Amino acid sequence: MITTPLTLDLVRGGAELEPVGHGSRLRLHRLPLPYRSREADAQLTMVERQPSGIHLRFRTTATVIVLRLHATRVSYRGLERARGQVDVLVDDVLVQRRPLEAGDALELDLSTGGATPRPGEDDVVTVRPLAPAEKTVEIWLPHNEQVDLVSLDSDAPLAPIDDPRPVWVHHGSSISHGSNAAAPTEIWPVVVARAAGVQLRNLGFGGSAMVDPFLARVIRDQDADLISVKLGINVVNADAMRARAFVPAVHGFLDTIREGHPDTPILVVSPIHSGIHEKTPGPGAFDPESLREGAARFVATGSASEVARGALTLEVVRDLLAGVVAARSDDPALHYLDGLSLYGADDAVAHPLPDGLHPDTETHRLIGERFAAAAFAAGAPLGR
Structure with a gap:
């Protein structure tokens, strides 16, 4: 398998990729560092890390693509909340929708204001089988959970695409x-x-x-x-x-x-x-x-x-x-x-x-x- 570096020419719609955990993960941000460090309160700090609108976009002939990510979500004791999803589009057609299953959670108790952290493992999103022809692949990340990217592997090279759209x-x-x-x-x-x-x-x-x-x-x-x-x-x-x-x-x-x-x-x-x-x-x-x-x-x-x-x-x-x-x-x-x-x-x-x-x-x-x-x-x- 080929490991492709995760960069902003591949990860579209965000502001920055922040190395965290000794550089083994890249945290997605929708706000640039000066603003999120100086002017964002706790609520905005949480939601700007949720990659609404952010997706990976590339051309490839790969038949197998594996994205490893680590999510962090906020949950509320006693309330059911649906997990975030990963949507995979091939040539603008939805071919896979995969709910997150792992990751960290911060459980809030609305009656007491208390918060309990619950650590978890990485999610691994495997996209297969894909046709071996050249195609445009988009992997849209969950809009409602913080996501750290860990790795992106495939059985053929992945190439960023110039995007002429407004x-x-x-x-x-x-x-x-x-x-x-x-x-x-x-x-x-x-x-x-x-x-x-x-x-x-x-x-x-x-x-x-x-x-x-x-x-x-x-x-x-x-x-x-x-x-x-x-x-x-x-x-x-x-x-x-x-x-x-x-x-x-x-x-x-x-x-x-x-x-x-x-x-x-x-x-x-x-x-x-x-x-x-x-x-x-x-x-x-x-x-x-x-x-x-x-x-x-x-x-x-x-x-x-x-x-x-x-x-x-x-x-x-x-x-x-x-x-x-x-x-x-x-x-x-x-x-x-x-x-x-x-x-x-x-x-x-x-x-x-x-x-x-x-x-x-x-x-x-x-x-x-x-x-x-x-x-x-x-x-x-x-x-x-």
């Missing part, structure tokens, strides 16, 4: 990260990227899309042909800002991106429908009754009476984001997309959000298909 940089919250989707190619940004024929750099981070200035600098400094930012739900859910702070923060966010991308199309996307926060501010919290039932659902704990004093709801955020884009009418490459066109109140009846915030796999696909049509069709804001 680069789409997308920033958003846990929904953009892929929460509640079953597999890495089922999250809505990947559904969009495959339909639109673009390279995805996914900067969707669970619990962490807070209009952070440093994220604007990350986007500013990225190679990008197309940019979208989906803002608002986590600001509401964390009760992180009032309207007075939110509006200038979004203007500043866009100003920073424009420093590096003066003419690049940018699409500002408002939140999809979430009944708990449409008219009620945050903070959001786990519903205690659902935890007693062995499930996890969210509730809004704020008061609608605070809206008059600037508290944010999803309805307010959509109006404010539309107003920000309208106020920047001198920027012809800046556009607005109402998140309700991706998933609205009627969709909540047909496709309810299982936990009150995050779409399931079928709804991720619905959102992705609608976004691809609204954003990437000919004549659309990100279309070509």
Whole structure:
């Protein structure tokens, strides 16, 4: 078997590969070192290591490919959570979907706040048998577990591929990260990227899309042909800002991106429908009754009476984001997309959000298909 070095020309969609464990593993990161070491809190540190949108991509005649990886996941005592999956595509056709079975776990007890580490072994993903003809192979890594790459072996050489497709940089919250989707190619940004024929750099981070200035600098400094930012739900859910702070923060966010991308199309996307926060501010919290039932659902704990004093709801955020884009009418490459066109109140009846915030796999696909049509069709804001 041939061992192929793992480098960023083979591992696409990430920022860095960090040697860990005496260099025997390479830890995937979606944020560059200066930002993740200085400005990322514990939540963002955890989720930026989860390789949403990251995949291995190469040409080969190999009939057998073996990827060894070591995963780390967060689990919750008393709650069942599906494991991450590895999706293997050959010439853009899904040929294998392999759930992770091993790896480390950090088990959290939501009732006490305690955390128990549970170490585990490597996962070995074997892809066989493959036809001996030359082909493009993509191995999409789990979007919802930290992954360290250990080794990549095959019975024929693996060669990186130059990729002429436009680069789409997308920033958003846990929904953009892929929460509640079953597999890495089922999250809505990947559904969009495959339909639109673009390279995805996914900067969707669970619990962490807070209009952070440093994220604007990350986007500013990225190679990008197309940019979208989906803002608002986590600001509401964390009760992180009032309207007075939110509006200038979004203007500043866009100003920073424009420093590096003066003419690049940018699409500002408002939140999809979430009944708990449409008219009620945050903070959001786990519903205690659902935890007693062995499930996890969210509730809004704020008061609608605070809206008059600037508290944010999803309805307010959509109006404010539309107003920000309208106020920047001198920027012809800046556009607005109402998140309700991706998933609205009627969709909540047909496709309810299982936990009150995050779409399931079928709804991720619905959102992705609608976004691809609204954003990437000919004549659309990100279309070509």
